Amino acid sequence: MKKLITLIGVFLFLSIATSYSQNEAAEEALEQTGKLTETPGNTKTVLTGAAWFGFSSQKDDALKLNFNTYGFTPVFIWKLSDKLFLESELEIADGNIELEYAKLSYSLNKYMTIGAGRMLTPFGAYGTRWEPAFVERFPNSPLVPDDAYLPDDTHLYFGAIMGMDVSGDLPLGDLKMNYSLFVSNGPRLARSEETGELLGGVIQYENLDDNNANKAIGGRIGFFPLSNSSLELGVSGNTGKVGDAGDAAYKDIAATALAVDLNYTKAIPSIKSIISIKSQFSSLNVDKANYALSDSTTYTFDNKLQSLFVQFSFRPANVDNKILKNIELLYRYNSLTPPKDASWGGEPITRNDIGLCYWLSWRTGLRFAYEFTSRKGEPKTNEFLGRFVMGF
C-alpha cells in the first residue's frame, strides 16, 4: 500500500511540475495546423482492426493441410477531447472471445499521459507494437513461452495488465526518448485449471483480480539515438510477488522480468527498398521455491526462462515493378530456453522462420512462412504456414 501511495505521489508531483509547459505549444501547433479545428464535433471515433484466416501444413502429419486459425479483432477508438481518450480491442479468435484491452487515458501535459484499465503490458516492443495482425509480417508469432511448448500461458509477452500507468515522450535535442511506468495487479503462481494444483513454478500474468497485497511495478524506457528516428532501443522490466495472500510458503517469492528490444527500420533510396531489423530478448527469473510433486515430495530448481528473436525484412517498396514492390522477404531466428530442471521445462528450443509477405494494400496481405524447429532429444519438425490478413 505504501508503495502504491508513493507511486501515486510521484505521479502527481511530476504532473504538477510539468503542467506549466503543456498548453502553450499544443495550442500553437493547433493554430498552425489549422485544419485540426475545422472538423465538426469534439468526439472523433474510429472502428479499426483486422481479421484473418490461416492454415498450417506438415508433411508427416495425417491431416496434411489444416485450416486452423481465424480471428476478428475490432479496435474501438474514441478521442473525446485533446486530453481524454479511450481505446479498446475485442479479440474473437480461434473459438475464444476476450476483451484484449480497454484503456482510459488522460493527457496531463505534452510529456505525460495517465492511463488506467486493462492495458497492453509495456514489456518489450512486440506485444504493444508489432503483434497486431495487420502489422505482423509473418503468419506466426515469435517463439515465446505462450506457445504450446510450455504449460499454460504466461501472458507476459503478449498480455495485458490491470492497473495504471504514466507514459510519454521526451525531447533530447536531436534525439528522443519515451517511457511507460505502471503499477498493476501482480503475477501469480499458475494453477492447473483441472485440478487447481500449482504448476510447479509457472507464472501467470494478466490477472483481473490480484492474489496478494503486493502490486507489480515496472515499465519500459525507449531511446532514439538517431535524429531520423530510424533506430529505437528499449529496456523493460517488471517485478512482483507471486504467492497467494496468506500462503506463507510463497509469500516472499518474486518474479522479475527483463527485456531489451531493438527496431531499426530505414528506407534506403539507393536500392529503392525498406529494410527492417527487429529484435527482443526477454528473461523471467523467479525466486527459488519448493514445489510439490505428485508423490508428496518436494523439489526446487533454478526457475529462469529466456527467449530471443531477431527478424529481418526487406521490401523493394519503391521500385517501379507493380508486383515486386509489394513483396516483403522475411527471416526470423527464435530461441526459447526454459528452466532445464523444471518438471515442465527441458532443453532449449530453436526455430528458424523463412517467410514472404505479399501486400495487397498497406494493411492487407498474404503471409507465408516455413518453420524449422529443433530441440535436443526430439525429432526436428518443419511446418508450412499461411495467413490472409485484412486490416480495416
Add this chain to the structure above:
Amino acid sequence: MKKIYLTIVILFTGISLLTFLNGCATSQAMTDKSGAQLWGENCVRCHNTPSPADYSDGQWEAIGMHMRLRTQTLSPDEMNKIVAFLQSGN
C-alpha cells in the same frame, strides 16, 4: 531495505524526468520537420505508411492520438503535423 531502494529508484526516475523536461528541448532541426517527413520516418517503423484517403479528417485525429498514446514515440506537435499532412491529402 527493498522499500528504501524502491523509493530511491522512483525519486531518481522522477528527478531525471524533471531534469529532462527542464533542461532539454526539441532542436530546431527536429522542429522544422514537416508532416510528410515525420509520416515517412515514423509510421513505417511498425507498419506500412497509410494512404490519406483511408480515413476522414476527423478519424485521422483519433488515429493520431491512438498512435501517439500507443507508442509514446511522437510528441503532440509531431502528431499534429502528421495528422494535418494526412488531412491535406483528403
